[in-house]
Amino acid sequence: MKLVIFDVDGTLVDSQAHIVSSMAAAFAEAGLPCPDRSTLLSIVGLSLPYALAELAPQAEPHTLERMIAAYKDTFSAIRQNVGAQGFPLYAGAEAAVRALGARDDVALAIATGNSRRGLDAMMADWAFSDLFVSAQSADEHPSKPNPSMVAACLADANASAAETIVVGDTTYDMEMARAARCHGLGVLWGYHGRDALMSAGAARVLDDFADLPAALDEIWKG
Template sequence: MKPLAVFDIDGTLVDSRASIHEASCEAARALGLPEPDYDRVRQGVGLSLTEAMRRLEPGLDATELAAFVAAFQSAFRRLYDSGHEEPLYPGAMEHLHRLKADGWRLALATGQNRRGVTRNMMREGWAHLFLSSHCAEDGPGKPDPAMLSAAMRACDACPATTVMIGDTAHDATMAVNAGVLPVGVAWGFHTAEEQWAAGVVHVASDFTDLEAALARFADQTHLQRLTA
């Protein structure tokens, strides 16, 4: 049996950079706060929404923070009600299909809420690709290892046979905390340098590079089983 590949969504499979920044700015305007620049917004992507918004405006009290979160959610819903759908990164779907056809087990671990996960699972083909999905609403968010632990239980895997693929330092730290191999991608929210600092073993430049890195991990895992 091939290893388990756990994927982040935002910045890894789905290009949500513009929509997350736009919703953050709209939420700030609704509360009379200064609009955050993209660099500030991107740092919190991957964390739970409440934690990400707290980092944007650390001076807010609990009531104000709840209103900020609600304003972001409202802005995001308006985007989708207007027909907006965030695009997949070029090559993402083909990559997932190749892994699935090759026998990999696939799961999701994301800072999105369950509504966001459900929306993404409605993408054509996704319901048949992933064995399980785990989000910040299920328990502690990234970088706590809870989501990865749940994914391994659901998919009958262990840390030695699991790899986490994400675009942020939060993904990498979660993987390290779970004893799972962290692999980064270069096209999302955090820089390669930020991911290296958090402990990734590789930052893929494109999906071809990512596929090669996962193949090496699968070969090493197979060899370890044979020699155990």
């Protein structure tokens, strides 16, 4: 069985405005100056505690805990206010997932830096969520690029690393794939650029979701 593991933020879902707003609330809670938008988005993909520690290295542990709580509360409130329409799938994402899910030789999974609560809420709005045989969140695993989430997906799908491709928009996704001895496939509609993704180990980098099926088959053929 071949396996495709998708990242969520920046790969399937465009949530950058809500991430920025929630980060601003976290920094306001700590009374710290908020980094600029590009800096905030550069750490998308890391689990929240690691992301905030990276963005606010001067913050004491108790301050980071307050920031984490403020981020989660703000993000949850945004989700409740805007609903599914506020977390749109990227163009072509649903069609690509459904096409892969219809194949007998391919299983699908998710590995995200989102919390379990956030991931479950998001997937509850997807009419295609039942196509994923495994969905791993930051609450059960170390942060990317640790390969723990990939290992869980491999076990759930009964797939081998050699036949598995991680699809993501950040270097953390590509490094995670490499650490798990899987293939990495980068996408350019998220947060990290082509050169960074290739340097982190991406076998290919896509400009459009429509190119995904052909790119996957090309990697599998070796």
